Amino acid sequence: MNENNESMIENQSMKETTSSEDSDADMAECSNGYDEPLIDQGLSDEQREQVQQCLKSRRVIQEDEILRLSKQVGSEWRQFGNALKFNFTKLDALAAETESQSDAVHKMVLDWMAWKKEKATVGRLSKALYLNKEWEAILSLTP
Numbered sequence: 001m002n003e004n005n006e007s008m009i010e011n012q013s014m015k016e017t018t019s020s021e022d023s024d025a026d027m028a029e030c031s032n033g034y035d036e037p038l039i040d041q042g043l044s045d046e047q048r049e050q051v052q053q054c055l056k057s058r059r060v061i062q063e064d065e066i067l068r069l070s071k072q073v074g075s076e077w078r079q080f081g082n083a084l085k086f087n088f089t090k091l092d093a094l095a096a097e098t099e100s101q102s103d104a105v106h107k108m109v110l111d112w113m114a115w116k117k118e119k120a121t122v123g124r125l126s127k128a129l130y131l132n133k134e135w136e137a138i139l140s141l142t143p
Contacts, residue, residue, distance in 0.1 A: 041135055053143035055130060057122035061113060065141060070106035072137035073129075077105050080137075083128035084112050 043051065073080055078091045086108065094111075098104040113120040122141050129138045 041133070043135060047135070047139055050143065051126070051130070051135065051138050054122050054126040054138050054141050057126065057141075057143040059122050059143065060118055061109075061120050061122055061125055061141075063110065063113070066106055066109045066113070068140045069125075069137050070102045070109065072140045073102070073105045073134055074137075075101065076132055077101055077108075080105070080128055080132045080134060081108050083131045084108070084125075086112070 078088060078095075081091045081094075082088065091104075091108070094104045094108050095101075098107055109125070112125075116124070122143060126138050126141060
């Protein structure tokens, strides 16, 4: 195998763990019509407003917010992780190396923050939560 083929295999391996695409279009499917699904979720007007503000927030998420959030994410946390652009192999590994679901979510979001750096915003995190109808987790965030 030549160097080019080895390099291509390494690049493919990295893409399998996470997506290298890093644009606002990452989760574009949730960028329109925020209000429609929220109306059907039994949220109060105040809660809907907070969800809207979180979805629009460009504030970088802080580590101290992650513990609270991780306790609010439901049993479909792998779907949430997939919306953050982690593949299911990585998510299964996170589950295996942690003792509880909230620990896995906590580690996953910390990994996401380290990966995205200044692009790890409340808005991006909220969009992934929104796609998975994780209302309590969104409401645990501060816009």
